[in-house]
Amino acid sequence: MPSYPHYAVTHIHLDKQPHLPALTYQGQGNYLVYWWKEIALGHSFIEPNHSLTEETYRAALLKAIKPTIEHYAAHTKANVEKWQAWLAAGETASWSAWLDTLLTPWMPASIPAQVPVTVIICTRNRAATLKLCLESLAQMTCQPAEVIIVDNAPQDDSTEKVAAAFANVRYVVEPKPGLSYARNTGVKQARYDIIAFTDDDVLVHPEWVYRVWETFQDKQVYAMTGLVIASELETEAQQIFERHWTFNRGYLDVAYDQAYFKRVEAAGPPVWELGAGANNAFRKEVFDKVGYFDERLGAGASGCSEDSEMWFRILVSGDTVQYNPRAVVHHTHRKQLxxxxxxxxxxxxxxxxxxxxxxxxxxxxxxxxxxxxxxxxxxxxxxxxxxxxxxxxxxxxxxxxxxxxxxxxxxxxxxxxxxxxx
Structure with a gap:
């Protein structure tokens, strides 16, 4: 049986560290995630025992972030003639100044302390991971107006005890087993017009809720999904998932609108590609328009796809699902095969x-x-x-x-x- 060395996940903030960081190469791989301040730009897999020089690092960096940089530049009509040459030559001062100017329009000058968003976490018998998730929520720069924990057919009171330890967290029980039952209960309990879902095995980025709220400032958007980055790649199972089943939908904004739907309609719209249930949100009014989550679907029923089936109905109704890569969470994949x-x-x-x-x-x-x-x-x-x-x-x-x-x-x-x- 082959051995699969682990990959160390390293987040590189290029605004603070423009040069090759110190990495370990012997007996492990490296998964590098590149950021400019709070905006994720791309990632690279560096295979086990494959070492980088400053030159090969810049080549890997360029390959990883070029599509994202061109995406942002297209929106601002920025001059893109020189940045690749600056990066390749290691002219970090010129490159950094240009990149900062390019991305400043996507970085808020100020972030409110709270936004009118309900965050819903549906969980079942996973109190330890839920606690970590709630701790990350509590540390966000911008807080949601409320957090609802939906305890789905609980076997004990461990989840209730965890929820009670956090301010602004409302605990609700849904006795019928099934994720769609739990999601629907959360929607009906929500007091605010924007409803964001995440999972109990997720750690959220400090700006996550703000970026969710920001997405819905576009009145054409009725649902959104965001970027999901792997928290760790320690085991073969985690590597298989990230390589072949990843939740990561990339670093470019995508509007899944009627033009998109018409292009893919005849072949069967691949709505599972729009995002992941670990990082998605809705206008509350859309549930009045297209209905609630189908209780035949999801964990505890068919097994999956209650979220993508909802996105499908939203597209059929003529509305838009927006992918926002600046709304980021970190997901822990299953460790065992x-x-x-x-x-x-x-x-x-x-x-x-x-x-x-x-x-x-x-x-x-x-x-x-x-x-x-x-x-x-x-x-x-x-x-x-x-x-x-x-x-x-x-x-x-x-x-x-x-x-x-x-x-x-x-x-x-x-x-x-x-x-x-x-």
């Missing part, structure tokens, strides 16, 4: 069930074509992984089982109506 396999099984089960549900909702969507293509797709992956089935191939069997189970789940539950607005 057995945990990863259960997770991926649930993902594929939920994907298949949601795809068929979405096909019912909007017959013009081509999800049935995707499912018919799956046997051919997995045949190619099996051929590629044979005979060792290492790394990416380790989850192939549970993926296929999950898809079959999801189709069966759909046919068993397809006549159960989704929950409508109250």
């Amino acid at each position: 057995s945990e990863l396999k259960r997770q991926i099984y649930a993902y594929m089960r939920g994907f298949a069930a949601a795809a068929l549900i979405q096909q019912d909702q909007h017959p013009a969507a081509g999800y049935s074509k995707q499912l018919w293509y799956m046997p051919k797709y997995y045949a190619s992956l099996l051929k590629r992984g044979f005979p060792r089935f290492n790394f990416r191939s380790r989850t192939l069997w549970v993926e296929m089982k999950g898809i079959v189970s999801g189709v069966n789940f759909y046919y068993k539950h397809r006549n159960r109506p989704p929950q409508l607005p109250a």
